[in-house]
Amino acid sequence: MAFHVEGLVAIVVFYLAILAVGIWAAWKTKNTGSEGDRSEAIIVGGRDIGLLVGGFTMTATWVGGGYINGTAEAVYVPGYGLAWAQAPIGYSLSLVLGGLFFAKPMRSKGYVTMLDPFQQLYGKRMGGLLFIPALMGEMFWAAAIFSALGATISVIIDINVNISVIISALIATMYTLVGGLYSVAYTDVVQLFCIFLGLWISVPFAMSHPAVTDIGLTAVHQVHQAPWLGSINSLDIYTWLDNFLLLTLGGIPWQAYFQRVLSSSSATYAQVLSFLAAFGCLVMALPAVLIGAIGASTAWNETEYGVPDPMTKKEADMILPIVLQYLCPVYISFFGLGAVSAAVMSSADSSILSASSMFARNIYQLSFRQNASDREIVWVMRITVFLFGASATAMALLASSVYGLWYLSSDLVYIIIFPQLLCVLFIKGTNTYGAIAGYLFGLVLRITGGEPYLYLQPLIYYPGCYPDENNIYIQRFPFKTLAMLTSFFTNIIVSYLAKYLFESGTLPPKLDFLDAVVARYSREHMDKATLVKSDNIVLNELAPVNPRHSLTLSSTFTNKEAFNYVDSSPELSNTEDN
16 A cells, blocks of 8 residues: 555644644633642633533543444444444433433532542542542553554554554643643544544545445345344344443443533533533444445445455454545545544543543542642643553553453443442442442452453353354353442442441441441541532532432432532531621
C-alpha cells in the first residue's frame, strides 16, 4: 500500500485543530474560574456545564472508537449480525437508567467523584478497594481504543502503528493536562461533529460501489455471506442476556459518566443530559451499522482488497476502516479516518481524566492528605494525567491482549461497583463488612468463570459450557449476572448480620475493627465535614433542586441519609441563613 501524504496532512490538520480547541478551553477556564477551587474546576468544570456542551461531551464519551468499530464489526460478522450489536441499545438504556435513578441523588449531594459516597459510608479503605476495578476499567479502555486507532490509521495511510498511537495519545493527554474537564468537554463537541460528518459522508460513496449488493436484499437473504440482520441461537440466549445486562447496568458506574453528571449546573440538568446522550448514542450508531451492513454485502474479490475476504483473514474487527479504504474515494476515506480518530480521542481523554480525578481526590486527598492545598491537588492531577496517559499508551503498544484485559475489567465494574453503588445510594443499613464480603464474592465468582480473551480456563463449569478452538471453555450460563447478584445480596446480608451481632451484644465492640457498626463516627468513617466543606465543594454551587422522597419505595430500603444529607448539613444551613 502506498504512503498517502494527503492522508497524513489531513490527520495533522485535524489533530492541530483539536489541540487548539483544547488549549482555548483551558485558557477560558483559567480566566473564568477562581484560583481557590481550581482542582474542582478541573474535575467537574466548576459545575456550570450547560445542556449543549454537556450533551455533546456525555455522548462523545460513549461514542468512542470501540463503539463505532465494534458496532460495525458485530453487524458484519456472519452468524451474528445486527442482533448481536448490543452496544447502541445497551448503552442508551444505561444512560436512561442512570438519568432516572442515579444522576439526581449523586448531583444533589454535591459529590466530586463517583467514589465519594463509598468513602463517606464505607470508609477510605473500601474507597481504595473500589478504586482498583474503576481504575482498571478506565485504563484498559483507553489502551484498547489507542490500539484500535493505531491499526485504523495504518490501514488507511500506511504509517507505523506505534507512531500513530504515540502521537494520538500525546495530543489527548496534552489538552487534558492543561484544561481538565473544560478541555475534554469542548473538544468533545468538535470531535462528535467530526464523527457524525465523517461517517455519514462515507456511507453513500461506499453504498454506491459496484461491488456492493443492495443492503436491503442482503439483510434477509444470503448473498455473499449470512444475512446481516443476524439471529440469536436458542443455546446462546442466556449469553446474549448476560452481555446485554452487562452493557446496560455495567455502563452506569463509570467515573466518566458521573463526571458529566456532577459537572451539570443542577440535578435536573444532569438527568436531561443523560437522556440527550442516550438519544445521541442511538443516532451515532446508525452510520456504523450501515458500514457493517455494507461490508457484509460486498463481493470483496471485485475490489482491490481481493481474496480472501476480511472475515477469512481475521480482520473483521477492522471492517470499518477497510470499507473506508477500499469502497470510498481516497479523499472520502480521509474524512472517515478523521471520524475514527475523533471517536478514539473523545473516549481516551475522558478515561485518562476520570482515572486521575479519582486518584487525586479519593486516594491522595481523602485517604492520605486531607489538608492538602488546592494547588497541591492540581499538581497531583496533572502528574497522574501524564502517568496514566503514558501507561495507557504503553499498554496499547506492548500488551497483546488489551481487549481481553478491558473485557475483564469492565466485567469487574459491573459485578463489583454496580451492586455497591445500589447499596450505598438506596439500601439502608449496609456497612463496610457487607461491602468487603460482596466485593470478594463477586470477584471470586468472576475470576473462576474464566476469560477466553486472556486464555483463562474456568474453575467453575456452569451448565452449557463448551470448549472453543483453543480448548478454552466458553460459558453459556449468565454467570456474570449471577456474580453481580451474589455480590449485591452478600453485601446486604453480611451488613445486617454484622449490625445484629454487634448491637445485640453477641460480639464485643472491640471486634468491630473496621469501626463500621459500633464506632459509627470514628476517624475511619468519613464525616460530612470531610467530603462536603468549603475547601472541597463550594456550597452555593450545589443543585438548587431538592430531591423528593419517592412514595413508591419502602422506607426500609431507602437510604434516607443519602437524600437528607444536604438539608441536614450544618454548613449548608448556615449558608442558607446568610
